Amino acid sequence: MIIRKYIVNDMREALVRAKYELGKEAIIISHKKVRPGNWFNPFRKKRLEVTIAIEEDIHEKNKTKKEELERTVKKRMAEKASPDFASKKNSRRFDKVFSNQERALERWEAYCKKNSMPQEDVTFEELKSFVGETYLENAFYKELKLSKINVFIGPTGVGKTTTIAKLASKEYLQNGQKVGLITIDTYRIAAVEQLKTYAGILGIPCETVNEPGEMRKKISRLSYCDMILIDTVGASPKNEDRIEDIKKYVDEIDGDKNNYLVLSMSADVDTNNSVLKKYKELNYDSMILTKFDEVKNYKNFWNIIENNVVPIQYFCYGQNVPEDIEESSLENVLTYLWSELAND
Ligand SMILES: Nc1nc2c(ncn2[C@@H]2O[C@H](COP(=O)(O)OP(=O)(O)OP(=O)(O)O)[C@@H](O)[C@H]2O)c(=O)[nH]1
Ligand SMILES: [Mg+2]
Numbered sequence: 001m002i003i004r005k006y007i008v009n010d011m012r013e014a015l016v017r018a019k020y021e022l023g024k025e026a027i028i029i030s031h032k033k034v035r036p037g038n039w040f041n042p043f044r045k046k047r048l049e050v051t052i053a054i055e056e057d058i059h060e061k062n063k064t065k066k067e068e069l070e071r072t073v074k075k076r077m078a079e080k081a082s083p084d085f086a087s088k089k090n091s092r093r094f095d096k097v098f099s100n101q102e103r104a105l106e107r108w109e110a111y112c113k114k115n116s117m118p119q120e121d122v123t124f125e126e127l128k129s130f131v132g133e134t135y136l137e138n139a140f141y142k143e144l145k146l147s148k149i150n151v152f153i154g155p156t157g158v159g160k161t162t163t164i165a166k167l168a169s170k171e172y173l174q175n176g177q178k179v180g181l182i183t184i185d186t187y188r189i190a191a192v193e194q195l196k197t198y199a200g201i202l203g204i205p206c207e208t209v210n211e212p213g214e215m216r217k218k219i220s221r222l223s224y225c226d227m228i229l230i231d232t233v234g235a236s237p238k239n240e241d242r243i244e245d246i247k248k249y250v251d252e253i254d255g256d257k258n259n260y261l262v263l264s265m266s267a268d269v270d271t272n273n274s275v276l277k278k279y280k281e282l283n284y285d286s287m288i289l290t291k292f293d294e295v296k297n298y299k300n301f302w303n304i305i306e307n308n309v310v311p312i313q314y315f316c317y318g319q320n321v322p323e324d325i326e327e328s329s330l331e332n333v334l335t336y337l338w339s340e341l342a343n344d
Pocket of ligand 1: 155156157158159160161162163185191232233234235290291292293294316317318319324
């Protein structure tokens with residue numbers, strides 16, 4: 001039997017923490033009120049000391065499951081990390097690489113002229129050098145780590161909820177962070193259920209915010225978490241009322257937060273441009289790009305690198321939770337798209 005004591009604000013907090021650390025089978029053995037801190041301080045807050053236990057073999061089984069999942073994730077990352085793209089025979093036609101994106105094409109032509117090289121066939125190394133030298137200031141060079149509070153906004157169906165599930169699993173399972181989820185997508189019951197299902201699988205807390213006024217209370221309930229991920233309802237860039245509505249919720253959040261705009265690489269370039277513009281109202285300060293697996297061209301890549309300087313933190317390439325997400329450096333984004341071109 002493994003026994004642990006938790007000093008917490010209420011029973012709920014104790015249970016959630018115990019489920020994180022020991023597994024969902026953990027049971028409460030006893031609890032009592034305590035006043036931790038120096039005895040001579042009369043302002044010490046009353047807390048609850050809860051003793052929780054779990055059978056050793058169940059705890060071991062839970063731990064092994066977690067470790068197995070971590071290993072799979074690590075293996076997939078390693079596989080992706082070492083493709084040999086440099087060789088000449090792996091070159092691609094320039095019209096494919098630049099996908100008719102005029103500005104990028106012009107820059108490529110100028111670059112080839114300057115370096116006296118043919119422009120028709122592009123190797124991966126050439127592409128990398130070109131981007132590196134041409135776009136000194138670009139969004140793929142920067143990064144913005146997850147903060148204590150993170151809000152995910154963006155058009156409908158781009159993968160906000162799925163991305164939250166991926167990040168929550170990774171942060172919780174791989175990095176041992178205490179993660180809490182909040183959904184303000186109360187337009188659709190199914191959307192709340194979707195997030196709650198992920199939370200249930202992981203055994204992490206999930207709060208629903210029904211109106212902007214509830215935001216602070218729900219955040220403070222999760223204040224013991226290392227990070228809080230907030231899901232929002234999808235809003236097309238044409239739906240200004242809904243964007244305005246989301247703003248009311250986001251404005252209620254105090255303190256440091258990251259506002260991630262989630263964009264799909266499979267949406268058309270014009271739509272993404274109008275999203276970038278309309279969502280400025282919500283002050284996004286970082287981006288996540290999804291659905292790389294659904295595209296076989298660099299169209300959106302060129303568009304983003306030309307027109308956007310907000311850091312891009314993650315990119316997603318499939319529906320699998322939690323595997324199909326990675327931190328987005330210029331190198332791994334170029335690599336991913338390069339291999340998709342090869343599979344064409
Ligand atoms: N192929 C692919 N599908 C994805 C990716 N990310 C999410 N999806 C799928 O896209 C669909 C929509 O994902 P959601 O996470 O529900 O999208 P959302 O932005 O929360 O949608 P709304 O809440 O309706 O605005 C689901 O079927 C996901 O599995 C990705 O990177 N690649
Ligand atoms: Mg959603």
